[in-house]
Amino acid sequence: MRATLAGIGAYLPETVVTNDELAKTIDTSDAWIRERTGIRQRYIAQRHETCAYMGTQAARAALADAGVDAREVDAIILATSTPDQAFPATALRVQAELGAGGFGFDLSAACSGFIYALSMADAMIRVGQVRTVLVIGSEVYSRILNWRDRGTCVLFGDGAGAVLLRAGAEMAEGSGAGKPRGILSTHLHAQGNLGDILYVDGAVGRPDKPGHLVMNGREVFRHAVGRMTEVVDEALAANGVSRAEIDWLVPHQANLRIIEGIGRKLGLPASRVVVTVDRHANTSAASIPLALAEAYADGRIRRGQLILMEALGGGLTWGSALVRF
Structure with a gap:
C-alpha cells in the first residue's frame, strides 16, 4: 500500500x-x-x-x-x-x-x-x-x-x-507503465546547530523580539546546493534509480542560482527542472506544491512520470521525496 x-x-x-x-x-x-x-x-x-x-x-x-x-x-x-x-x-x-x-x-x-x-x-x-x-x-x-x-x-x-x-496499490500508466504509483520514499534531515543562519527573531513566547525573518544569505547558499544534491542522490540510491530516470525535478523555489546549481550537479537539463521562483519568489513551505501545481496544470507533469522534490529551510532542515505520479 x-x-x-x-x-x-x-x-x-x-x-x-x-x-x-x-x-x-x-x-x-x-x-x-x-x-x-x-x-x-x-x-x-x-x-x-x-x-x-x-x-x-x-x-x-x-x-x-x-x-x-x-x-x-x-x-x-x-x-x-x-x-x-x-x-x-x-x-x-x-x-x-x-x-x-x-x-x-x-x-x-x-x-x-x-x-x-x-x-x-x-x-x-x-x-x-x-x-x-x-x-x-x-x-x-x-x-x-x-x-x-x-x-x-x-x-x-x-x-x-x-x-x-x-x-x-495501482501501477502507473504512460511512461512509467507497470511500475508502482505513489510516494516511493522520503528522506528527512536537520542540523540544529545551524539554526542561526536563517530564523525568525521572536514569536509568541518572545514578545520582546520584533518577529522578523533574519538570514545570512551567504551561509544559506553555501549549504543549500550541497545538502539538496546529497538528499536527491539519497532518494535515488534508496530506490535503485539513476539521475537520468528523473522526469522532473521540482525543487524548493528559493533562488534561481541555487536551483541552477543543483541542476548542474545532478546533470539535469533546465528543461527537466520546474522553475517558478521568477514569478512566485520564495513561498517557503508552499513553494514545492505551487510549482508542482503549475507544471501539472500546463501539462508538463503527466501520469506515470517520476518526480523528485527537494527542499532546504531554516533549522537547518532539508529533505527529499521521490514520487511516481
Missing part, C-alpha cells in the same frame, strides 16, 4: 508586486534583484488572505482535481511557519471551512515543511492509520518580513499549494 497523488491544487494572492514597485519604497532595483535571485515579481496577501484562507482554497482545488468529497478526508497536515494563531492549528481552521472530518495539525519545518508533511502523511498511510490525507503548504511571509531590509524582503512571497494523498 502506497500514498498516491490523487489531486493537486494551488492558490496565489490577488496582488502582484513587481521589483520595480518594490524599488519605489526601498533601496533596490529590478536589475539588482534579478541578478542575485532570478525573481521579477511576487504575490502579496491582502488582509482577508490569511494562511487558513489560502490553504482552504488550495485544498478545495486539490479535492476537485481528485474528484473527492471533503467528508472523505481522514487527516489534514498543514505545513507553515506563518500560522494565523498559536492555536488552534491552522489545519483545523481549514478542516472547518471544508467540512472535513478526521484530525489535523500544523507542522513547522520552514521551507522544508511540505516535504516533512508529505513524509508524515506517507507514513500514516503505509501503516494503515489513514487512507485519505490533505497535505498543504500555506505561507504569508509578507507578515514576518522587515520591509526595510532589502536583503530579505525582496526574496519572499505568499501563497498556498496542496496535494490529496490516497492509499492505493
